[in-house]
Amino acid sequence: xxxxxxxxxxxxxxxxxxxxxxxxxxxxxxxxxxxxxxxxxxxxxxxxxxxxxxxxxxxxxxxxxxxxxxxxxxxxxxxxxxxxxxxxxxxxxxxxxxxxxxxxxxxxxxxxxxxxxxxxxxxxxxxxxxxxxxxxxxxxxxxxxxxxxxxxxxxxxxxxxxxxxxxxxxxxxxxxxxxxx
Ligand SMILES: [Fe+2]
Ligand SMILES: [Fe+2]
Numbered sequence: 647x648x649x650x651x652x653x654x655x656x657x658x659x660x661x662x663x664x665x666x667x668x669x670x671x672x673x674x675x676x677x678x679x680x681x682x683x684x685x686x687x688x689x690x691x692x693x694x695x696x697x698x699x700x701x702x703x704x705x706x707x708x709x710x711x712x713x714x715x716x717x718x719x720x721x722x723x724x725x726x727x728x729x730x731x732x733x734x735x736x737x738x739x740x741x742x743x744x745x746x747x748x749x750x751x752x753x754x755x756x757x758x759x760x761x762x763x764x765x766x767x768x769x770x771x772x773x774x775x776x777x778x779x780x781x782x783x784x785x786x787x788x789x790x791x792x793x794x795x796x797x798x799x800x801x802x803x804x805x806x807x808x809x810x811x812x813x814x815x816x817x818x819x820x821x822x823x824x825x826x827x
Pocket of ligand 1: 679683716779782
């Protein structure tokens with residue numbers, strides 16, 4: 647007989663948003679990787695609003711470059727440093743998900759926006775990335791486990807930032823040269 651005047655109120659607690667703000671500041675490595683996630687997710691949303699093929703192609707190129715650079719810095723710096731700090735299975739799955747995303751990106755890059763399934767592939771890539779981001783950011787996920795580990799995630803953040811700048815210049819420059827032809 648727990649029913650009281652308060653129970654109806656208490657039965658529907660406000661759903662806490664835990665990913666964006668937990669009250670505690672994230673270390674730099676996590677902050678910057680999360681920022682990359684938000685940016686690319688916004689671009690996938692933006693893509694859905696586009697009708698013109700030229701705009702779709704330009705935005706997809708931006709998405710592809712961002713994803714290539716992001717997965718690369720995670721694979722070069724973040725994931726190897728976290729081996730031993732986070733669950734092996736979780737880390738293995740993250741690498742496999744990156745590979746899946748890269749294959750899909752390569753397929754889309756070989757197509758034109760007017761082609762059959764182009765939009766569908768971009769949409770599926772977006773959903774795939776959303777899933778992967780969740781695995782990284784959710785409570786108990788990769789980032790949460792990394793934060794509990796011994797790695798200095800502030801110093802790592804600096805390394806991630808520097809490498810990201812390098813790769814953006816390298817790969818972004820190459821993409822521009824290609825699109826000029
Ligand atoms: Fe990530
Ligand atoms: Fe990742």
